[in-house]
Amino acid sequence: MAKCSGRCTLVAFCCLQLVAALQRQIFDFLGYQWAPILANFLHIMAVILGIFGTVQYRSRYLILYAAWLVLWVGWNAFVICFYLEVGQLSQDRDFIMTFNTSLHRSWWMENGPGCLVTPVLNSRLALEDHHVISVTGCLLDYPYIEALSSALQIFLALFGFVFACYVSKVFLEEEDSFDFIGGFDSYGYQAPQKTSHLQLQPLWTSGVGRGGAG
Template structure:
């Protein structure tokens, strides 16, 4: 799961997509905490990881809807993915399998520091690559959610049934009897 998140982070960095970069960073941190919770037997970290995965599934569902332009979502709105700091482009738009990129010279549509391109011949459009990537993230998150819930349940059951040495079970600890009083005597006498 961590490798898939790192892969997605790299491609979002290449496309200057700041909202997904931030979400991926939070996801990577949550995965690391989930791994730490598993190794250290910390059910609270696993529960937090499971809660994050619910949010992660929601984010990836949004990404799928965004790239498929479901409802009022449109890829023409740059502020959604880039916080309006740069042009929004999926890295896969220009670098997809089989894509042929042709720059449009002397275009008045683009600002000075950007260029206009035409993309043709792609075997798979970039929208579908992004959708498949988000769908894979959802699948991994659902698997991780089930894992986190199961393991945290096991850890919580172990904490409840743990009997430490000299604990309060019926065989180990016996309360002192109040029937007799002991007279304390000094061990050393000065003389």
């Protein structure tokens, strides 16, 4: 029962991670955030690997999934620091998120709750084929939305890491106990030995009865 509950809980957290990652991937695509898009894609693959390892009792897949979650937590912590401009990080360096391929930023910058977007016409700051906009009235600014999204990812990743370690430990213990009683362990199996045939040897009796007739 403990093993089943652990597996079911891990699958549930993996499904939540998958839904959250797909939702985040959509909005990152809309904002042309290429670095987060790549990270989200790797995360989706790792979560699918974790689900497969849980269902198929593959402890190695769960170990890989748990190792990726450590990197995923680090990446989301960096995203939070980037949008909140912690330390030397600044949103002016948007090439970090877009690989310097576009001037787009977070999709929530213009489409946040309550945001009013007003184009600024004839602005000298506008580059060729671009325009300057003014965003006002947002109930929650886009840096905080991105930070909350990353915080949710960290929360799910931490729980997923704990349950992945627990379930993989259960799987490894079961594999060890199965090998101990002679499961798939090659050393626990011995071929049946062939019975040796008894060789009949002639028995020589004493010479008393040989010449009795004479």
